[in-house]
Amino acid sequence: MADQTPGIEPAAARSFDGPLERVDDCTWRIPRSYKPGMLVDGLIFADDRLIPQLRSDRAPEQVANVAFLPGIQQASLAMPDIHWGYGFCIGGVCATDPAAGGVVSPGGVGYDINCGVRLVRTNLTLADVQPTLVQLVNQLIRDVPVGVGQGGRYVFSPAELRTLMAEGVPFLASRGLATPDDVACAEAEGTIAEAEPGLVSDRALARGADQCGTVGAGNHFIEVQVVDRVEDERAAAAFGLHAGQICVLIHSGSRGLGYQVCDDALRALRDAPAKYGLELPDRQLVCAPVDSPEGRHYLGAMRAAANYAFCNRQLLMWQVREVFARMFDRSWESLGMTLLYDVAHNMAKIERHVVDGLAKDVCVHRKGATRAFPAGHADIPERYREWGQPVIIPGDMGRASWVLVGGPRSLERSFGTTCHGAGRCLSRTAATKAARGRNIQHELERGGVVARCRSREGLAEEQPAAYKDVDIVVDVVHRAGLSLKVARLRPLGVIKG
Amino acid sequence: MYEICEHTADLGIRVRAGTLAEVFADAVSGLTAVICDDPAMIRPVVTESFAVAGTDPTWLLFDWLSEVHAAFEVRRLLVHDVQVVVEPQGLRATARGEHYDPARHVLAHEVKAITQHELDVRQTSDGWEAFFIVDI
Numbered sequence: 001m002a003d004q005t006p007g008i009e010p011a012a013a014r015s016f017d018g019p020l021e022r023v024d025d026c027t028w029r030i031p032r033s034y035k036p037g038m039l040v041d042g043l044i045f046a047d048d049r050l051i052p053q054l055r056s057d058r059a060p061e062q063v064a065n066v067a068f069l070p071g072i073q074q075a076s077l078a079m080p081d082i083h084w085g086y087g088f089c090i091g092g093v094c095a096t097d098p099a100a101g102g103v104v105s106p107g108g109v110g111y112d113i114n115c116g117v118r119l120v121r122t123n124l125t126l127a128d129v130q131p132t133l134v135q136l137v138n139q140l141i142r143d144v145p146v147g148v149g150q151g152g153r154y155v156f157s158p159a160e161l162r163t164l165m166a167e168g169v170p171f172l173a174s175r176g177l178a179t180p181d182d183v184a185c186a187e188a189e190g191t192i193a194e195a196e197p198g199l200v201s202d203r204a205l206a207r208g209a210d211q212c213g214t215v216g217a218g219n220h221f222i223e224v225q226v227v228d229r230v231e232d233e234r235a236a237a238a239f240g241l242h243a244g245q246i247c248v249l250i251h252s253g254s255r256g257l258g259y260q261v262c263d264d265a266l267r268a269l270r271d272a273p274a275k276y277g278l279e280l281p282d283r284q285l286v287c288a289p290v291d292s293p294e295g296r297h298y299l300g301a302m303r304a305a306a307n308y309a310f311c312n313r314q315l316l317m318w319q320v321r322e323v324f325a326r327m328f329d330r331s332w333e334s335l336g337m338t339l340l341y342d343v344a345h346n347m348a349k350i351e352r353h354v355v356d357g358l359a360k361d362v363c364v365h366r367k368g369a370t371r372a373f374p375a376g377h378a379d380i381p382e383r384y385r386e387w388g389q390p391v392i393i394p395g396d397m398g399r400a401s402w403v404l405v406g407g408p409r410s411l412e413r414s415f416g417t418t419c420h421g422a423g424r425c426l427s428r429t430a431a432t433k434a435a436r437g438r439n440i441q442h443e444l445e446r447g448g449v450v451a452r453c454r455s456r457e458g459l460a461e462e463q464p465a466a467y468k469d470v471d472i473v474v475d476v477v478h479r480a481g482l483s484l485k486v487a488r489l490r491p492l493g494v495i496k497g
Numbered sequence: 498m499y500e501i502c503e504h505t506a507d508l509g510i511r512v513r514a515g516t517l518a519e520v521f522a523d524a525v526s527g528l529t530a531v532i533c534d535d536p537a538m539i540r541p542v543v544t545e546s547f548a549v550a551g552t553d554p555t556w557l558l559f560d561w562l563s564e565v566h567a568a569f570e571v572r573r574l575l576v577h578d579v580q581v582v583v584e585p586q587g588l589r590a591t592a593r594g595e596h597y598d599p600a601r602h603v604l605a606h607e608v609k610a611i612t613q614h615e616l617d618v619r620q621t622s623d624g625w626e627a628f629f630i631v632d633i
Contacts, residue, residue: 111609207571259610
């Protein structure tokens, strides 16, 4: 081996030096003229504070690449938590028109299909929880499966798993593991229609067989939080939130089953670009027309995985309720542990949007981006409709998370979409290097956060400094009118893989 | 040899070796090192055979790594070492290792998948080189 070989240059070494034109104080454009083949502009929501970080990796290049996708509408969009992904950037939004040859791309959803978050309220206060916080977090990591290789306690037969993927959370309600209220307070009521469990491969079923009701690893977690600031009293009251209240945030997705569905789809689509004459700048953007056998096959399997993910978060919440009930020696109902909302942030959905004055059914890809419909939208649960859709934004385990509400400009600017988190700013290797000689767990503890993690790598790679400041990210989407601030939550305890 | 490279959210692995077969073998060592904290703790007590079809070296690497990854995900097989033979229509490999035992093995990362982003295998003046990113 010799270093001077004209070998492969990993893209991490490169930053983005292409054009970024200021549109307003929180929107930047990559003009269509940047690359021949772009069908629309790229549009990134960010402000001056985020631009240096934005340029430091290849994520803007990926925004430009997505603009090549046939049938793309309006613009290739990215949220302020944008960072380098594979194919699509994380924080990317792309809507395609099936009637105009629009495509669906599994890379525009990601491996973790319907990765998402749900927020559970309690009627406990900081004073109730503080004295036993360490015990509570220890109990959570003992009783809730978290980490690599951790199977769950819920074992479904293959036939039940198929029903679960077809029906979503209502199936769990039929097994006494969800209430009607849990169903009503999830995006799409915890069930995506037209799911095709029969199209999910045996390998995907094998990977998912014992994982429904497990957190997993990577950036997934369960956090005990306290509402530390209310920004919009009326919306907060409508969402059942008040300062000093304890909540639990759950972040996970479709586990091995969903990862395999994506992997299977990428394999099945390998020859689709040649078959459909698609010119793509990145192999990972592989896609097929929505209205094609390959496109329909992927969407059917993806929806099945999405329903599995809703069920996963439901079973996680169920286990969290049981732990709280044991710890506080009261039923979870009397602890007020109701679901505020559950949102997906890796998904492709057919939705009706107005594009250039025309109402169209478009395929909206949200890859690390959250649906954020404004007040009055029919797809919002009735109890929240006059305020707008609740949006839950996990930050990092040291600083904050947010509850927002769908903003008045989200439909017109971003197909009803906002950010999904803080967004990474350090690579995993850089974060690990930065953690050498430090004890992240003690640092968090000094900041008032009890952290328990199964792996040595987990806390180092996911340390707060690895993420952008969620307050800045949220400030941008608020000012852009995509979603508005309701309440800020501070972490108290976290379990991770 | 392999090295772990930076990627904002995930991990990249760069492999350099004299022959294509060695690149395929070393790529698995890199993958195992991402999954497992201390690969030296994996004993060669189980032997499994793999056959992967394909003529394009890049897709062959992808399909091969996906098979090894699936062996861990589905059967919990941790691979200690592999012998790879590259043939005109694909590769054959013998992998030795053991099944995951929480008492002996510390897992480091949950690898969701081998991605196709920046996936590359190429011949250099000194041998072969490969790059792939795993989704964490």
